Amino acid sequence: MPVRALVVDPSASAAVRLAEVPDPVPGPTQVLVDVSHASLNYGDLNDARSGRVPVGAVLGSDAAGVVVQAAADGTGPAVGTQVVALTAGAFAARVAIDVGALAEVPKGVDLAEAAALPVAGVAALRSLRAAGLGPGKRVLVTGASGGVGRFAVQLAAQAGAHVIASVGSPARAEGLAATGADEVLIGLEGLQRPVDVVIDSVGGPQLVAAWNLLAPGGSVQSVGWTSGESAVFPPYATVGPAKSLTSFVIQGEVGEDLATLTELAAERALTVEIGWQGSWDRFDEAAEALRGRRISGKAVLELTSGELHVPVPSPQD
Known part of the structure; x- marks a missing residue:
């Protein structure tokens, strides 16, 4: 069944649009995560326009949500675990994620906060x-x-x-x-x-x-x-x-570092400032605010569920 996602589209105002993509099929060392929050980075905006992420591909790196299918090889978190991840194609309602790219979100850290942690x-x-x-x-x-x-x-x-x-x-x-x-x-x-x-x-x-x-x-x-x-x-x-x-570029598995950061956030030794938060339907607004340097801290997208509704032209159009 298709899932909603933010994909690269050079013809769109921010070079990104909401679309439907195929439901991901996880590999043996991957879990399926229903994503509830994602964080927007400058790098994502540049990726959408530079060609580094191909046209039609899902954008994004930062995601937080709930595991809905555990890894087939028995590694990683169980179904129902709240996790945060740094993974390509994060801006989708459901994502297949390598177990080495994520960490469990501790109690006391909400998923919006967790989503702001990975890249930054x-x-x-x-x-x-x-x-x-x-x-x-x-x-x-x-x-x-x-x-x-x-x-x-x-x-x-x-x-x-x-x-x-x-x-x-x-x-x-x-x-x-x-x-x-x-x-x-x-x-x-x-x-x-x-x-x-x-x-x-x-x-x-x-x-x-x-x-x-x-x-x-x-x-x-x-x-x-x-x-x-x-x-x-x-x-x-x-x-x-x-x-x-x-x-500098982030390379290799990040699970241990994500665990460190989320534990610091849980202990309130690390403050997560969210300067913009809203539905991913408002992606253009978030992108403009980020590019215009009107956000202190992070911009967090809330991924809404449900079907993608595409307007159908009336007979008079």
Whole structure:
């Protein structure tokens, strides 16, 4: 039986439309999940327009819902378990998901919160880990009001770092000090001392400026490029004491990291901020708000059940 899904369609206003797709058939190491909530990322919007996700294919990476069929090989969660997952084609009412790509959602964490964790939370956790996070390190998080940024600020603060949160406007600074930022800056204005770690999701000229602020032995983790602007390094900017600029992408199984993040959320050691939440019928609205940087934290889609109703032209049309 077909299920509803958000698929790539270049002719649609946001390059995405609701459609019907075949009911997924799980492999032996996959569970079937009825998805109730999904989280929208900048990467999803770019995937819809870049061709990385083919026309007609289901979009999305972040999903939360309930297992309706267990894995045939006996691994993974049982039927009825609430889970969160990072998986391709997440924006569908029912998805087949590898057991290594999901984690059980603990009591006390609702599925909307859980759905906001996968891409942004795992990116924050792994990029900080890769950069060599530790107590006393000076950590700069650019785009700190976004999904990755807010999680990175909290995780770095919990590790004992001195956290500097950079945002694009005063309005987007709200709440960052309460979640662990020692300093909150508009852009990089006023930042004079070197930093040891940069988690950058902005790119463009701000990436160049962050590189110039990096201390010897430090690391910039490039996790996004929301500015859409080119980064032009001046001559000799990359010549000098050793430091690194590393491209970042989530690879491999994420189940353990998702379990870590959901446990932190259950303990209220990690705050999940949802800046927009609504039906997936309002996808265009969510996409416009995200692109326009009018959302602090995450945008969460509620997947409504039922048939997809396509208007039928009247005889007068």
